[in-house]
Amino acid sequence: MNDLTIFPADINEMSVSQLAALLxxxxxxxxxxxxxxxxxxxxxxxxxxxxxxQCYSEQTSAIRHASGKDFxxxxxxxxxxxxxxxxxxxxxxxxxxxxxxxxxxxxSGEHVSDYIDIEYSIAESRYTxxxxxxxxxxxxxxxxxxxxxxxxxALLSTEGKSx
Numbered sequence: 253m254n255d256l257t258i259f260p261a262d263i264n265e266m267s268v269s270q271l272a273a274l275l276x277x278x279x280x281x282x283x284x285x286x287x288x289x290x291x292x293x294x295x296x297x298x299x300x301x302x303x304x305x306q307c308y309s310e311q312t313s314a315i316r317h318a319s320g321k322d323f324x325x326x327x328x329x330x331x332x333x334x335x336x337x338x339x340x341x342x343x344x345x346x347x348x349x350x351x352x353x354x355x356x357x358x359x360s361g362e363h364v365s366d367y368i369d370i371e372y373s374i375a376e377s378r379y380t381x382x383x384x385x386x387x388x389x390x391x392x393x394x395x396x397x398x399x400x401x402x403x404x405x406a407l408l409s410t411e412g413k414s415x
Contacts, residue, residue: 258282260289276407283405304335312337 258278263271274282308328315326316339323341327334354364364370379387379394 258285260285280405280407283403308335308337312339 258274258281263282271279271282308330311328312326315328316322316324319326323339325336325338327336329335350368354368354370357364357367374390374394379390382390
């Protein structure tokens with residue numbers, strides 16, 4: 253299979269049309285190699301980020317504490333290296349509790365939308381299992397758009413089974 257090997261640099265130099273014209277075996281090899289490279293990069297990035305965290309987390313915590321903030325961007329230096337660390341704030345809300353609070357706001361005569369953003373959604377698996385009259389009732393509020401296509405490639409053996 254050495255004659256099939258296409259390196260990342262080769263892929264970068266090829267046009268989309270050239271890639272599309274490759275043999276099926278070459279497409280499979282590229283897909284498999286890109287999946288492996290992506291996984292390797294994810295693991296390497298996670299390990300390196302953990303090393304940076306181990307190296308600089310105490311300093312960044314001290315800088316944030318001194319400035320009176322728990323989140324956001326801070327800067328530090330290590331020799332000739334300038335490091336910018338962004339610690340984002342991730343907020344989540346208890347949906348059941350928000351529902352109760354929304355009911356209390358509504359019961360007091362206030363407009364819930366003045367306080368809470370509400371987004372309605374219906375799981376597609378639920379919608380497809382509804383009776384037809386219920387689906388028809390909701391169909392005008394439903395928009396279907398294509399998502400991004402994904403491809404999985406597998407070689408077939410000479411017996412017609414995946415290899």
